[in-house]
Amino acid sequence: MEFLVGEADSLNILSSKISELLNEVYVGGNYVESEVATKLFEATSVKNRGVIICALEKQSLSLAGSVIIVPSNSPACQLAQENESEMHLLCVKSKYRNKGLGKLLINSAINMATQNGNTKMILWTQQSMKTAQRLYSNSDFVHIKNITKNNREFLVYEKTLNA
Numbered sequence: 601m602e603f604l605v606g607e608a609d610s611l612n613i614l615s616s617k618i619s620e621l622l623n624e625v626y627v628g629g630n631y632v633e634s635e636v637a638t639k640l641f642e643a644t645s646v647k648n649r650g651v652i653i654c655a656l657e658k659q660s661l662s663l664a665g666s667v668i669i670v671p672s673n674s675p676a677c678q679l680a681q682e683n684e685s686e687m688h689l690l691c692v693k694s695k696y697r698n699k700g701l702g703k704l705l706i707n708s709a710i711n712m713a714t715q716n717g718n719t720k721m722i723l724w725t726q727q728s729m730k731t732a733q734r735l736y737s738n739s740d741f742v743h744i745k746n747i748t749k750n751n752r753e754f755l756v757y758e759k760t761l762n763a
């Protein structure tokens with residue numbers, strides 16, 4: 601299976617479609633309560649976080665996954681310092697999992713952050729997201745600490761970039 605990967609704007613993907621995908625993956629996967637998701641995944645809020653990278657399945661042009669690169673000067677940034685960025689809300693629609701798409705999105709985010717001159721990328725994931733943790737570790741992210749947000753425990757990872 602092949603994917604087209606690029607910025608949401610250049611692929612003409614509506615913010616509402618990204619919000620639908622996030623709800624499907626995170627609420628449907630019981631990672632976020634629907635009440636929290638209403639605000640967290642609101643289309644304008646998602647778009648204002650940073651650069652959204654999306655993947656379309658090449659044949660059907662269906663939205664298959666996305667990730668957001670959040671610069672340190674974004675109001676959505678929580679841990680990154682100057683010249684660093686955060687990776688938010690990596691998601692892959694269930695029917696496109698185990699096809700290398702998560703790794704492709706992570707690599708695209710790393711490449712864009714590096715091109716932007718970032719020296720580090722930070723992310724956090726829930727303890728229950730074991731597949732995501734393996735993806736991050738296999739992409740040379742290192743677990744550095746745990747934090748609690750919205751009454752959930754998160755593992756924080758970072759990766760030094762060769763900017």
